[in-house]
Amino acid sequence: MRAAATHDTGDAPAGPVADSSHPGAPSGDRTSAPRRQARDSSGGPARSTLILAIICVSYFMVILDNSIVFTGLPQIRSDMGFSETGLSWITNAYVLVFGGLLLLGARAGDLFGHRKVFLYSLVVFSLASLLVGAAQSAWWLIAARALQGVGAAVLAPSALSLLTRSFAEGKARNRAMAAYSAVAGLGAAFGLVVGGLVADLISWRAGFFLNVPIGIVMMVLAVRFLPETERRGGRFDVAGALLATVGSTALVLGIVDAADHGWTAPATLIPLAAGAVLLALFVSVERRAAQPIVPLRLFASRERSGAYVTRMLYMGAMIGFFFFTAQFVQSVYGWTPLQAGLAFLPMTLVNFVFAIRVPRLLERFGRPRILAAGVVLTAVGMAWLSRLDLHTPYLTGVALPMVIIGAGQGLALAPMTSSGVDGVAAEDAGAGSGLVNTVHQIGSALALSVLTAVAATVSTGHAAADIAARSGTALTGSAVLLALAVVAVLTLIVPARASRK
Structure with a gap:
């Protein structure tokens, strides 16, 4: 793949671009030695497309399992006897281990090669998915979800590192990052549909069993097509x-x-x-x-620090959205898991439409404007959705706010991710990629815990009314988190990009 020339759009640094995957390359060399080698033996764009597909499908599995459980929560609570607050550990066990070990997983890729650890992570994740589906008790389910988090903690940063090392900064990486970010947004919403479908037709367990054949196929393709990255010396922190x-x-x-x-x-x-x-x-x-897993120099960039803060707040708000809205439509409307999953289609479809247009929008308007617009739209949609009560109609009270949330997420994720990884030195590539995912998962776990605790204080004495009131309270909290994310974008990321011009 030929490294794309950078354009003065605010999406890549002006002037010579430091190579991000080969420490010995001069600062003006836009194509690293490993990347040139992969390009020369790859067969061109078709190979690059296949590499991107392998990375995105594998990452899709990780994101899917972060949301596929939501539409099955009522069934799981009934089968396993979870309490209202205990139910949050099904998600938290996954995202906490995922987030906490991400940086170690990223370091493993640097030390042993990202393709090798990518393959091992697929094995662990697929096996853990099998154990989740076979769980016979609450502790078994939570333990298997934590093991899934271990596999995801290695897979996610390896996937992002392979992507950033395979596509040069500029148009090529913007397009690849847009696809990667679209997977993140679509995986979360599509997981609800898949989870609802299999929960309705078979059982909530079936959604996790699906990961096993997908994981095996990805392993075979990864061995055949993914290039190995250069190993670096060092040790684990x-x-x-x-x-x-x-x-x-x-x-x-x-x-x-x-x-x-x-x-x-x-x-x-x-x-x-x-x-x-x-x-x-x-x-x-x-x-x-x-050799720290989090080199503190990563926070020296005001833009990257702003991206970390924004991502924590944004993803924390979104996990609250999925967790509570999925329960609302089942408990208040009396919908089946499949209907609950389909209820998120307005968001999913709009998300996809906007996400695929992001590369062109970035070239025309620049990263800061697109990111700010995306976060603001999400905040507006969340504030509207937070007005839920026992009598809220689906079309005007749920579907239309979801359209706005989907548009915002489609715009926000790609530039948010790019701001978190751009300009990272070669020796910090793994840690930089891992930190982006770490703030995502830790932010999700902390926010879900806060939102669950706040929502649990609301009681009306009637089951459906309780769910409605608690959902509205939690989504109000999500809207507040998104308002804080808007502040972070405007005070940290926008001024940092402006100073680089």
Whole structure:
């Protein structure tokens, strides 16, 4: 693939572009040695398209499993006897391990080669999916979801690293990143449809069994077509990974317990304090580590720091949207899981339409405007949706707000991802890719815990009315998170891009 020339659109740095995949390349060399080798032996654009397809389908599995469970939650709660707050651990067990180990997974790709760890991660993820589908108890289900998180923690950063190393900054990467980001948006919404369909026709378990044959096919294709990346010397920062994972888990545990015991109870305060201490130790360890999983220099860029903050807030709001809206349409409207999944189609279709147009929009309007427009639209749609109550009609109270949310997400994800990985030095490529996904997952877990705890305080004495009131409260919280994301874009990312012109 020929490296695309950069255009002054705010989507790639002006002037010579530092190579992001080969440390010895001069700053003006836009095509790394590994990339040239892959290009020369690849057979051209068809091979590049196939590489992108393998990466996107595999990442699609990860995102799909983050949402496929939502439409099955009522069935799972009935089968396994979960409480209202305990139900959130089905999601949190996955996203916490996913987010906490992502940086270690990214480091594994740097040390052993991203294609190799990509393959191993597909094995772990497929096996864990089989165990989730076969779960016979609550602890088994949560443990298998955590194991899925381990596989996802290695797969996601390896996929993003393979993508950034295969496509040069500029038009080529913008298009590849748009496809990758579209997968993230569509996977979340499509997972609801797939989860609802199989839950209706077979069981909530069947959606997880689907990952096994898909994973096997992706393994075969990856061995045949994905190029291996250059290995780097070094070692794992195990202490940093454990502190990040355990610290985040402690915070989530404290927030979830607050719903049952109150914010001043020891069961709440102890894990919250422990989480804060562990995360402070994590920062201290990363400052001193010779090869940290989170090089603190990644935060030196105002744009990247803004992208991390924006992503945490944005994805936290979106997971609350999926978690509560899926339960609302089933419990209040009395819809089946399939109908609940199809209820998200207005968002899914609009998301896709906008996502595929993002590369052209970026060239015309620049990254800051498109990102800001996307986050603002999502916030407006979420504020509208948060007005839910027991008598809200689907068309005007749910479907139309979803159209706006879908348009916003379709616009926002690609430029948000690009702002988080652009300009990262070659030696930090794995950590940079991992950090983008880490803030995504940790933000999701923390936000879902807060939204669940806040929603659990609402009680009307009637089951359907409780779900409606709690959903409206939680979605109001999501709208607040998105308003904060707008502030982050306007105060951090927009000024940073302007200063680069």
